[in-house]
Amino acid sequence: xxxxxxxxxxxxxxxxxxxxxxxxxxxxxxxxxxxxxxxxxxxxxxxxxxxxxxxxxxxxxxxxxxxxxxxxxxxxxxxxxxxxxxxxxxxxxxxxxxxxxxxxxxxxxxxxxxxxxxxxxxxxxxxxxxxxxxxxxxxxxxxxxxxxxxxxxxxxxxxxxxxxxxxxxxxxxxxxxxxxxxxxxxxxxxxxxxxxxxxxxxxxxxxxxxxxxxxxxxxxxxxxxxxxxxxxxxxxxxxxxxxxxxxxxxxxxxxxxxxxxxxxxxxxxxxxxxxxxxxxxxxxxxxxxxxxxxxxxxxxxxxxxxxxxxxxxxxxxxxxxxxxxxxxxxxxxxxxxxxxxxxxxxxxxxxxxxxxxxxxxxxxxxxxxxxxxxxxxxxxxxxxxxxxxxxxxxxxxxxxxxxxxxxxxxxxxxxxxxxxxxxxxxxxxxxxxxxxxxxxxxxxxxxxxxxxxxxxxxxxxxxxxxxxxxxxxxxxxxxxxxxxxxxxxxxxxxxxxxxxxxxxxxxxxxxxxxxxxxxxxxxxxxxxxxxxxxxxxxxxxxxxxxxxxxxxxxxxxxxxxxxxxxxxxxxxxxxxxxxxxxxxxxxxxxxxxxxxxxxxxxxxxxxxxxxxxxxxxxxxxxxxxxxxxxxxxxxxxxxxxxxxxxxxxxxxxxxxxxxxxxxxxxxxxxxxxxxxxxxxxxxxxxxxxxxxxxxxxxxxxxxxxxxxxxxxxxxxxxxxxxxxxxxxxxxx
Numbered sequence: 001x002x003x004x005x006x007x008x009x010x011x012x013x014x015x016x017x018x019x020x021x022x023x024x025x026x027x028x029x030x031x032x033x034x035x036x037x038x039x040x041x042x043x044x045x046x047x048x049x050x051x052x053x054x055x056x057x058x059x060x061x062x063x064x065x066x067x068x069x070x071x072x073x074x075x076x077x078x079x080x081x082x083x084x085x086x087x088x089x090x091x092x093x094x095x096x097x098x099x100x101x102x103x104x105x106x107x108x109x110x111x112x113x114x115x116x117x118x119x120x121x122x123x124x125x126x127x128x129x130x131x132x133x134x135x136x137x138x139x140x141x142x143x144x145x146x147x148x149x150x151x152x153x154x155x156x157x158x159x160x161x162x163x164x165x166x167x168x169x170x171x172x173x174x175x176x177x178x179x180x181x182x183x184x185x186x187x188x189x190x191x192x193x194x195x196x197x198x199x200x201x202x203x204x205x206x207x208x209x210x211x212x213x214x215x216x217x218x219x220x221x222x223x224x225x226x227x228x229x230x231x232x233x234x235x236x237x238x239x240x241x242x243x244x245x246x247x248x249x250x251x252x253x254x255x256x257x258x259x260x261x262x263x264x265x266x267x268x269x270x271x272x273x274x275x276x277x278x279x280x281x282x283x284x285x286x287x288x289x290x291x292x293x294x295x296x297x298x299x300x301x302x303x304x305x306x307x308x309x310x311x312x313x314x315x316x317x318x319x320x321x322x323x324x325x326x327x328x329x330x331x332x333x334x335x336x337x338x339x340x341x342x343x344x345x346x347x348x349x350x351x352x353x354x355x356x357x358x359x360x361x362x363x364x365x366x367x368x369x370x371x372x373x374x375x376x377x378x379x380x381x382x383x384x385x386x387x388x389x390x391x392x393x394x395x396x397x398x399x400x401x402x403x404x405x406x407x408x409x410x411x412x413x414x415x416x417x418x419x420x421x422x423x424x425x426x427x428x429x430x431x432x433x434x435x436x437x438x439x440x441x442x443x444x445x446x447x448x449x450x451x452x453x454x455x456x457x458x459x460x461x462x463x464x465x466x467x468x469x470x471x472x473x474x475x476x477x478x479x480x481x482x483x484x485x486x487x488x489x490x491x492x493x494x495x496x497x498x499x500x501x502x503x504x505x506x507x508x509x510x511x512x513x514x515x516x517x518x519x520x521x522x523x524x525x526x527x528x529x530x531x532x533x534x535x536x537x538x539x540x541x542x543x544x545x546x547x548x549x550x551x552x553x554x555x556x557x558x559x560x561x562x563x564x565x566x567x568x569x570x571x572x573x574x575x576x577x578x579x580x581x582x583x584x585x586x587x588x589x590x591x592x593x594x595x596x597x598x599x600x601x602x603x604x605x606x607x608x609x610x611x612x613x614x615x616x617x618x619x620x621x622x623x624x625x626x627x628x629x630x631x632x633x634x635x636x637x638x639x640x641x642x643x644x645x646x647x648x649x650x651x652x653x654x655x656x657x658x659x660x661x662x663x664x665x666x667x668x669x670x671x672x673x674x675x676x677x678x679x680x681x682x683x684x685x686x687x688x689x690x691x692x693x694x695x696x697x698x699x700x701x702x703x704x705x706x707x708x709x710x711x712x713x714x715x716x717x718x719x720x721x722x723x724x725x726x727x728x729x730x731x732x
Contacts, residue, residue: 005467005676005677005678008678009677009678009679009680009681011342012338012342012678012679012681012682013681015338015339015341015342016337016338016681016682016685019147019155019156019338019339019341020337020338020339020685021157022154022155022156022157022160023147023148023154023155023335023336023337023338023339024336024337026151026154027148027154027329027330027335027336027339028330028336030151030259030260030261030326030330031327031330031331031336031382032261033260033261033262034257034258034259034260034261034327034330034331034382035261036261037257037261037262037263038257038258041253041257047250047253047254047384048250048254048383048384048385048386049386050250051250051251051254051323051384051385052321052385052386054242054243054247054250054251055242055320055321055323055385056321057243058239058241058242058243058247059239059311059317059320059321061243062238062239062241062308062311065208065241065242065243066082066208066238066241066302068208068209069206069207069208069211069241069300069302072208072209072210072211073211073298073300075211076211076272076273076274076298077274077298078211078273078274078298078299078300079298079299079300080299080300080302081299081300081301081302082238082302082304083301083302083303083304083305084304084305085304085305085306086115086116086117086303086305089116089118089235089301089303089305090116090117090118090121092299092301093118093121093122093200093233093235093299093301094121094122094125096198096231096233096299097122097125097127097197097198098125100197100198100230100231100297101197102127102197102198102231103126103127103128103197104127104128104129104130104192104195104196104197104198105122105127105128105129105130105196105197105198105199105200106130106132106189106192106193106196106198106199106200106224106225106228106229107119107129107130107131107132107136107199107200107201107225108132108133108199108200108201108202108215108217108221108222108225108226109131109133109135109136109152109202109217109221109222110200110201110202110235111146111149111202111324111347111348112202112235112236112237112303113200113202113235114145114146114347115303115305115346115347115348115360116235116303116305118200118235119131119140130189130192130193130196132189132192132193132219132221132224132225133152133217133219133221133222134153134182134185134219135151135152135153135154136152136153137185137189138152138153138156138161138164139152139153141164141165141168142156142164145341146340146349147339147340147341147344147349148326148329148339148340148349148350149324149325149326149329149340149348149349149350150259150260150324150325150326151326154339155339155340155341158177158178158181161181162174162175162176162181165181165184165185169188171184189221193221193224193225193228193229194228194280196225196228196229197229197230197231198229198231198232198233199224199225199226199227199228199229199231199232199233200225200232200233200234200235201213201215201222201225201226201232201233201234201235202215202222202234202235202236203215203234203235203236203240203300204216204240204251204255204323204324205240205241205242205248205251205323206234206236206240206241206242206300207241207242207243207244207245207247207248208241208242208243208244209243209244209245210244210245210272211272211273211300212245212270212271212272213234213236213269213270213271213272213273213300214248214251214252214268214269214270215267215268215269215271216252216255216256216265216267216268216269217265217266217267217269218260218265218266218267219266219267220266220267222267222269223267223269223271226269226271226273226275227271227275227277228280230279230295230296230297231296231297231298231299232273232274232275232296232297232298232299233298233299233301234273234298234299234300234301235301235303236300236301236302236303237302237303237305237307238302238303238304238307238308239307239320239321239322241302245270248270251323251384252264252268254323254325254384255323255325255384257384258323258325258326258327258382258383258384259325259326259327259330273296273298273300274296274297274298275296276294276296277294278294279294279295279296305360306359306360307320307359307360309359310355310359313359315391315392315395316355316358316359316392316395318355318387318388318392319352319355319356319359319387319392321385321386321387322352322355322356322385322387323384323385325384326350327379327382327383327384328350328351328352328379328382328383328389329343329349329350329351330382331378331379331382331665332350332351332373332378332379333376333378333665333666333668333686334372334373334374334682334686335349335350335351335372336686337682337685337686338372338682340353342369342372343369343372344369345357345361345365345366345368345369346360346361346365347360347361348360349369351373351379351389351390351393352383352387352389352392353369354366354369354370354373354392354393354396355389355392355393355396357369358396358399363396363399363400363403366396366400367396367400370393370396370397370400371397371673371676371678371679372679373389373390373393374544374670374671374673375390375393375394375543375544375670376390376637376638376641376666376670377390377581377585377637377638377641378637378640378641378665378666380641381641388585391586391589394543394544394546394548395546395548396546397545397546398546398547398548398549399546400546401421401422401424401425401426401429401545401546401547402421402422418434418437419433419434419542419547419549419550419553420547420549420550420552420553421433421542421547421549421550425547427465427466427467428466428467428468428676429545429546429547430545431466431468432541432544432545432671432672432675433541433542433544433545433547433550434541434542435506435537435541435672436506436536436537436541439475439477439506439507439509439510439511440510442475442477442510443477443478443479443480443481443510446476446477446478446479447479449477450474450476450477453474454474463677467676467677467678468675468676468677469675469676469677469680470677471680472674472675472680472717473713473716473717475507475510475511475713476511477510477511478510478511478513480513481504481509481510481513482504482508482509482510482513482516482517482532483504483509483532483533483534485513485516485517486520486530486531486532487532491520491524491530493524493527493528493529493530495527496527496528496529497526497527497528497613497618498527498528498529498571498613499528499529499530499531499568499569499570499571500523500528500529500530500531500570500571500572500573500609501530501531501532501533501562501565501570501571501572501573502516502519502520502523502530502531502532502573502575502606503535503538503562503572503573503574503575503579503603504516504532504533504534504535505537505538505574505575505576505579505709506537506541507576507709508575508576508709511709512709512712512725514728515575515725515727515728516532516575517731518725518727518728518731519573519575519606519727519731520532521731521732522606522610522623522727522730522731522732523573523606523609523610525622525623525731525732526610526613526614526618526619526622526623527613527618527619528613531565531570533561533565535557535558535561535562536554536557536558536561537554537558537579538554538555538558538578538579538582538583539551539552539553539554539555539558539582539586539590540578540579540581540582540671541671541672542554543582543586544671544672544673545672551586551590552589552590555582555586555587555590555591556590556591559587559591559595559596559599562599563595563598566598566599566602570602571602571603571604571609572599572602572603572604573603573604573605573606573609574603574604574605574606575605575606575725575727576708576709577605577636577637577638577639577642577644577707577708578636578638578671578708578709578710580603580604580605580638580642581638581641581642583596583599583600583603584600584603584642587599587600605639605642605644605647605707606727607644607647607648607651607707607726607727608644608647608648610623610647610651610727610730611647611648611650611651614651614654620654620655622732623655623730623731623732624655624729624730624731624732625655625656626652626655626656626657626658626729627656628656628657628658629656629657629658629703630657630658630660630701630702630703631652631657631658631659631660631702631703631704631705631729632660632662632694632699632702632703632704632705633648633649633652633659633660633661633662633705633706633726634661634662634664634667634690634694634704634705634706634707634711634715635648635661635662635706635707636706636707636708636710636711637665637666637670637708638708639707639708640665645661645707648707648726649661651726651730652705652726652729652730655730657729660698660699660702662690662693662694663693664689664690664693666686666690667686667687667690667706667708667710667711667714667715668682668683668684668685668686668687668688668689668690668714669683669687669710669711669713669714670683670710671710674687674710674713674714683714684717684718687714687717687718688718690714690715690718691715691718691719694715694719695719703724703729704719704721704722704723704724705723705724705725705726705729706723706724706725707725707726711723712724712725
């Protein structure tokens with residue numbers, strides 16, 4: 001195992017075993033409910049667009065909105081303090097507690113106060129700090145950190161919480177059921193709220209026009225913390241400000257649906273503090289409320305702590321659009337299996353956590369878990385404010401790469417490797433990022449290269465030096481590439497209906513050559529004239545390693561090669577979904593708008609293209625029919641994100657294949673991720689969900705079909721029967 005990866009792999013194994021089952025059950029439940037909830041929302045995309053627009057506007061005008069909010073809070077009789085960093089915020093809050101002779105502070109759930117570590121700061125002053133959110137209280141009692149943005153104790157089972165309560169409180173009648181545990185917590189926390197001197201809350205949103213705070217909770221404890229003690233301190237990042245109360249509407253529609261799949265949470269509190277309700281004295285049960293004092297104290301502490309610098313950062317700015325719903329975590333296969341204690345930093349976890357940690361704590365912290373994001377893009381369609389989370393993770397990875405100091409002979413590597421990256425880049429990243437070069441060398445020297453790579457010493461060296469897990473089968477390079485094969489063949493299509501250029505992705509060109517040949521045969525059978533030119537790789541491999549400059553270089557070369565074919569009226573057909581996703585999404589970062597639009601408008605996934613041909617009159621009998629053959633089909637992650645899964649299913653069913661589709665969203669391989677010794681076991685653990693689904697009585701005898709290279713590799717590793725690409729299934 002490569003140097004430095006052993007401890008991390010061991011910790012991943014531990015978390016998969018101890019916390020993984022509870023995290024998987026809960027996150028998958030949230031994700032399933034989210035999908036159901038948004039499916040029933042007719043204007044879902046319009047709400048996402050509106051939420052995005054509001055956040056863009058708010059962050060753009062943030063300094064102005066802070067001053068508007070200051071005026072509103074002070075006009076209401078409250079105080080607003082903008083803290084530069086965590087120490088500054090903690091100092092102010094400690095002063096408020098001291099001025100009120102506070103012996104106890106009760107808190108509602110707030111990730112921002114976790115960021116500040118305010119509990120530790122107050123406890124240093126002898127203040128008893130009590131979390132009143134059930135999950136946060138569990139984490140506090142267990143002396144743990146939250147493992148999820150909205151569900152802090154998601155890693156704990158009901159049984160483990162019962163054991164914790166029994167160990168801490170030793171009750172006469174230990175609670176066991178969910179209702180009993182909740183009642184037990186409610187009783188004890190209720191007592192502590194009644195006795196508190198200061199209540200502290202976060203804020204989901206704060207409106208600049210009126211100083212109104214929105215608190216969105218499932219337990220109602222936040223409003224108790226806000227109004228039961230005489231003094232209320234609200235803590236929020238500056239990014240929580242939105243212009244007006246009218247702007248709350250799309251967020252309230254989206255927040256609960258995105259996070260937990262509820263139409264609304266149980267409690268949505270809109271407070272304009274300090275509230276004018278009477279102060280409470282639980283020892284005085286005789287004085288009517290109407291005669292009680294209503295003089296309350298309110299402090300809103302807004303936190304910068306790196307956020308204003310993120311606002312000026314073109315790449316990290318989008319992170320500030322986050323509304324902390326946790327949808328990116330719930331939709332992420334890797335998070336589902338390890339949770340935020342692995343896939344997380346000092347405070348923030350999941351896909352969006354990298355951006356937060358990079359901006360607040362720094363690159364060193366973000367680097368610890370950044371590689372858990374595989375760029376699969378499953379989170380993109382689930383984010384309520386349309387944040388391009390994979391891109392943020394890629395940017396952070398690139399910055400981590402470039403922040404590495406060159407060591408030893410890295411100047412030689414920098415001069416000899418065909419990429420745009422500096423010396424000091426981890427060898428495993430440089431190896432996987434330059435897979436195209438490796439594939440060319442492998443094909444040129446095959447079959448010797450395949451034999452040599454699979455020898456014991458070579459596998460040991462690959463694992464030790466470059467982190468390639470010895471348990472993973474290596475790709476077998478073909479001596480004759482797809483481009484070579486096509487150049488040598490003579491094929492004519494009389495009176496072609498269309499002309500296409502078949503994009504030779506690296507794997508199809510150098511490894512899965514038969515798949516490429518099948519695509520050529522299928523397209524020609526449908527009356528299409530095919531060309532397979534030599535074109536550079538899309539840049540997906542270097543991009544996955546955070547090698548952005550190299551990926552951009554590839555993008556320009558690919559477009560330059562394909563533009564002449566588009567000019568000639570040829571369609572671009574792509575076999576590998578992750579390469580099409582590059583054309584559709586990431587190339588927007590690299591190419592002029594007009595260029596990327598031309599490429600997008602003229603590029604198709606191969607089964608999508610076959611579907612279009614059949615819909616427009618091509619003869620289905622020219623393809624190989626299924627005669628009722630049973631098929632188990634798994635779609636690639638990015639194919640699903642692009643909305644292309646249905647085309648493959650429709651073609652197979654039209655050709656008389658009996659198709660059962662997988663509802664497991666990720667195979668776990670994710671390109672190079674599954675090859676790395678640090679993550680191999682996590683990759684296989686994620687893949688087991690798919691293996692189980694394709695091993696039931698209904699599916700175990702079906703032909704296994706998958707659309708992505710990674711999916712096919714993983715399925716071959718997981719199952720005892722081979723898998724195939726759908727175009728190989730239907731090619732004549």
